Amino acid sequence: MKRILLSLVMTMAAIVSAMASHTVTHEGAWCWFADPRAIHYENASGSINASYIGYIDVHGNVKATQIDFRNNRRTEVLIRSVFQPDDHNNPTFIVLPDERVMIFYTRHTDEPKIWYRVSVKPGDITQLGEEKFISTKNNTTYPSPFILSDDPNHIYLCWRGINWHPTMARITMPDANDNVTVDFGPKQIVQSTGARPYAKYHSNGKDKIYLTYTTGHPDNEMPNWLYFNVVDINHGNGPILKDIKGNTLQQVADGVFRVNKSEAYLNQYPFTVVDHTPGVRNWVWQIALDQDANPVIAYTHIDNAKTTHAYHYGRWTGSEWRDTWVQLGGHAFHQNWNRTERCYSGGMALDPENINTLYLSIPTKEGAYNKEGVYEIWKYNVADNGKVESSEQLTRNSDKNNMRPYLLPGSKNSALRLAWMHGDYYYWMVNKHYPKGYPTSIVADYNLPEEKVDLGNGLVTQAKGCKKFSVAATFHQEKDGKRTSDATLFASDQLTVGITTDNYIFVNMGKGSKAKSVKSGNLFATADNWAFYSIGTSGDTHVTPITDAMLTTTYDGATLRVYRNEVLELYIPCKGLKLKNVRCGNLSTNLQQWSRALNQDEVGALSNKR
Template sequence: MRAKLILPFLILYLFCHLWPAQGHEVTAEGAWCWFADPRALHYENKKGTINKTYIGYIDVHGNIKAMQYDFKKKRQDEVLIRSYFQPDDHNNPTFLVLPDERIMIFYSRHTDESCFYYRISRTPGDITTLGDEKVIKTKDNTTYPSPFILSDDPEHIYLCWRGIGWHPTVARLSLPDQDDQVKVDWGPYQIVKSTGARPYAKYMSNGKDKIYFAYTTGHPDNEEPNFLYFNYIDIRSLQLKDVRGNILSAIADGTFKVNKTTDYVRRYPSTLVDHSSARDWVWQVASDENNHPVIAMVRISSDKNSHDYYYAKWNGHEWKMTFLANAGGHFHQTPNLEKCYSAGMAIDPSNTNHVYCSLPVDGKQGKVYEIIIFVLNEDGEIASTEAVTKDSQYNNVRPYIIPGSEDSPLRLTWMFGNYYDWIVSSRYPQGYCTGIACDFKGFPDAKKKKNLVTEKNFKFNPKKAFTLEQTVTLDAAHYQGTLLQLGDLEYYLDGKTMKPEVRYKGKVYTSSNILGTSDCWKTTSRSTGGKWYTPQKYESFKLKWEYNKGVLCVYINGLLDQKIEIK
């Protein structure tokens, strides 16, 4: 009987702890949607003091996480940004480098809460030093935060998302003050108004004065045909313009209306990328060396069973469409669910003639989605293709080229594994059993731990480095109290907040995260209903403390939760 109970959990564990082929694991548990960007970022400063890559994702336990790799120190850290969040892959974090070089991380729930959350690193370039969680309140629901700072207005943050009326929305924020608070000083404004219920938009900026975005009439599940449009926001005039620079609206004065009628096509031809009979969806918008937009998009058949990848490029006169490949149907394991979920595309923003596509390929393990690079010539024709992954056991999907990484060896990332649904629920409790892989093989190997101690008879000495690892067992009925005591150094769990605290000589250092998970969603209906369910308490967890030269790092189940200067 015991074996019968263990087997399903073992299978689920194996599904959620897979290994990528021809790639290198960033994390065993993580996923992302493709509309909130940049989901990863590389940053090097001119002084040469910062050279790091940040990759963000969310796991099925509701942990919003990020991997930081420091190329100078050759050190890899996985950081817990937020525990106990809505376990939904739409909620992956996005990154922004502030003028003072601190890293700002945005995240929000999928659709059902009228606010954004953010945390900012206390130290330039180092997300292991995140400050407290802050909130930006809005009047409307939020999904897919895409933040920008542009050189023509370096005193503001421009934030785009799906917000007012489920439509593309923009606001201008102040830079964080000394308490890391920001204020909305323009907007939020709905940018366009579609006849479709939910236009889907992808954004990018030229870094100077424009925010480009491509968007659909609505969701391809509901719209046939589903047109694809392109506009840009001119931040100097705060106007919406088409690809030729024609003014469509003053954003603060009202929304620009789009539809699929013959009259609209005749009146606004320069707003349209594609108005075929297909169900279009958009994967990425980028800008080539001439500052012309290029777009990765998919045309989905009427029955949703056939997905064609296209590359659309504006040549200064018209959009040139290049068919790349047929991607089969939806990539995931669940039949008749989200049939418009293609396996994914990515344009290299530093060389926009390179496009990475996830395609079904017959290999040693059967038909599996593999990453293929398409190289296009200057005429937009396919010059060559090459396999990035090969003979994989599990699907490789949703590729992404890390912005700013053109001089870095860590460039391409993707999801790998089994995928059942975008949210954890009683209907599909497995959710998204995927990890994140990349093309970088230089991650450090596990090293022998220095100064490893056990709790027994050990007392904290601030002059001596140490590493301590242990499994902490908890009582759900009495979920509070001292979890670890090392002389004057104490690890305490607050029973009311469920947040752990480091205590030392009268000072209390409280975690921003609760000691619990969102596994409670496994017993609830499949819904974005806006509820926060009772957190799932740990029966046990792995605790690690690393202390050196006055700095204590606290890890929970391998994730860096707190980095504290002990004084």
């Protein structure tokens, strides 16, 4: 009864203002275990001020949007095509000491590799280096990277790997060719009695990585305990696993630390357990640190029937974990909540810059919690004494659910702080049992830059030596995509753009000694056939040739860009190009030309008109 009254009081006291949401991408999703799935970075000199938001779409495209605040420009970038279409595979980011951005991504549980790409220039992911991978002996999921000042020459990478358990390795910084070396690990950190502990990680940026994890998947564990450990990197001399009091549990190099959910374990290791409430299926959402470097954890309690979720806020006081019941979260948020993944809460996010603030996805009707309502984003404040002191509904009257909110690390002074998923959600993977998968968008609390769209400006029937230009080609090929030779979209005196026999975009530019050829690292295809042939995470692949698309090439006098529909695929620095005598290729059905470089919003408008 007290909780119901508290909910009513908070609702009545809620501020009635609504937060506008703005679309980052119309096709994108993320899980909540691979982080940071988005970051903000700005340097002291002011030369970099940007946010990077990553996601994967239902076509198997791993993508990211960069918001460059210095130049007020938004760019959506293709990181990898034809990836396993699964929302567990969203990319994660880290900014290297030289300020280049490194992007990690993995398939979900069925490949022993961790993929990565590194930006060519500091703070700018519009041009990415060659795709690389780290080989592992075990399948991988959820990469979470850290750089710590006590060991500035390494990246500490955590993921779910060995025996489906929390795993870590130490890798060298990328060299001039973006290659890295694993010089410690991979090592399994802990061993649970559950089959799949789910872990979240955080660091203090100096010498410690914090991890909180469950006994296993809440579908399978009842009760499902919540644990907390600290990895001390030991000045790079080999990580040591400790409890929250600083007691050594295990040298990570020497083997795993074993946890279970027994009374005997609790008595022996009391400072490794956050929550062991009877009759509760715990799941974890995030860790952050308060101003005293004490950890705060956002987690959910799910009942035995998996029909009622409750949001909790746990804070270490220096002597104990203090639990705050914040609000009910309804049942699982998605369209198939009553028959699959019933432990998928709408989601929680802590504000790492203001640890008293958290954001929740709550089913709502008429400004109040309602288990059958549309999931809206709410902001809650929990006082230092553990009491809920205010709540505010941020999104209102939404046509579809809002879920999995996330605060961008480093965004304290940024206009863009909060992002989340919006839309329908049927399953975490596209396959023949759930062919729609996760057709969601990513939205944010900031009105992203929009450039002027004026497709009539500079439109010409035939370019005649233009030093700046754009060419849009409507692409078509037969369904199987098979050809015996390279085919062109268009050709001109100094520039040819086309598709190779093995389905990669190529660009040939210049003449004679200045001639240059560039080939995309991304297969010109999708993963759409997963919807017809795949049954799950079984290592399969179903490459689907693209039959129709818009490919747009722009040149601003210094950089040639090639867009696949609205997404940037190739960024090629070059000078001295001119567009003259453009001829239609054998893969294009229509060409349009401009005597200027189109911006990405114009490219998107072209693609939407197809």
